[in-house]
Amino acid sequence: MAGPIRPTSTEMNLKNHWERAYSTKPAERLGWYKPHLQTSLTWIKELGLRMDAPILDVGGGASTLVDDLLVEGYQSITVLDISEKALSSVRARLGERAELITWLEGDITSVDLPARHYELWHDRAVFHFLTEPEQQRQYRDQLLRALKPGGHFIIATFAPQAPPRCSGLPVQRYSLEQLESTLGKEFELMRNHKELHITPGGVEQMYLYCQYRLRPDNTMEPAR
Ligand SMILES: C[S@@+](CC[C@H](N)C(=O)[O-])C[C@H]1O[C@@H](n2cnc3c(N)ncnc32)[C@H](O)[C@@H]1O
Numbered sequence: 001m002a003g004p005i006r007p008t009s010t011e012m013n014l015k016n017h018w019e020r021a022y023s024t025k026p027a028e029r030l031g032w033y034k035p036h037l038q039t040s041l042t043w044i045k046e047l048g049l050r051m052d053a054p055i056l057d058v059g060g061g062a063s064t065l066v067d068d069l070l071v072e073g074y075q076s077i078t079v080l081d082i083s084e085k086a087l088s089s090v091r092a093r094l095g096e097r098a099e100l101i102t103w104l105e106g107d108i109t110s111v112d113l114p115a116r117h118y119e120l121w122h123d124r125a126v127f128h129f130l131t132e133p134e135q136q137r138q139y140r141d142q143l144l145r146a147l148k149p150g151g152h153f154i155i156a157t158f159a160p161q162a163p164p165r166c167s168g169l170p171v172q173r174y175s176l177e178q179l180e181s182t183l184g185k186e187f188e189l190m191r192n193h194k195e196l197h198i199t200p201g202g203v204e205q206m207y208l209y210c211q212y213r214l215r216p217d218n219t220m221e222p223a224r
């Protein structure tokens with residue numbers, strides 16, 4: 001694996017934004033907080049993965065999905081986030097169980113990931129922060145490269161009815177058709193639904209939740 005890529009100034013600003021977000025409020029007061037990511041957990045369980053199947057939670061933040069996956073018995077979980085503060089708060093919450101998790105601090109558009117490794121890539125409320133086509137392309141390339149052919153991709157993004165900003169940042173909102181065309185034909189849609197999230201401050205945010213499968217015949221491995 002190549003060494004770490006030095007962050008650009010845009011990435012540093014982004015990192016500072018998220019470090020501040022996790023420093024100013026307890027996790028339970030942050031806009032995206034849910035006590036449990038129930039849809040994600042249910043869909044993951046229904047995939048019927050082996051317990052040692054590699055799972056990546058992209059931008060996992062302080063969410064309790066990792067706690068719930070450990071309780072279910074999954075043994076090969078990686079949590080990635082741009083914020084060190086978010087990752088250390090989850091590590092502290094998990095105590096000794098934190099040693100069972102692989103922690104990756106980095107920007108999903110540039111972090112070094114193993115090729116064709118993950119059987120599941122999960123993303124709730126991260127992709128929609130990538131508002132530039134170039135960032136979306138980088139994310140897609142990472143996904144195509146790191147997911148095993150036949151692997152699963154669960155994503156929750158803001159739907160068109162959601163507010164145009166989240167956590168003080170502009171977001172790209174997606175209809176199902178827009179998401180499909182951004183992701184490309186390598187991904188086969190397995191199911192989708194809309195889910196209303198109400199922030200701790202009472203703001204309504206409509207999410208589009210989708211589950212995809214990377215077509216098994218996908219042989220594309222984008223160049224880095
Ligand atoms: C809205 S929060 C969602 C957190 C979690 N997925 C959940 O549903 O509770 C977005 C998370 O993505 C992280 N993040 C934002 N941009 C990122 C990027 N480019 N690469 C990696 N993580 C990122 C943030 O630090 C934050 O933890």
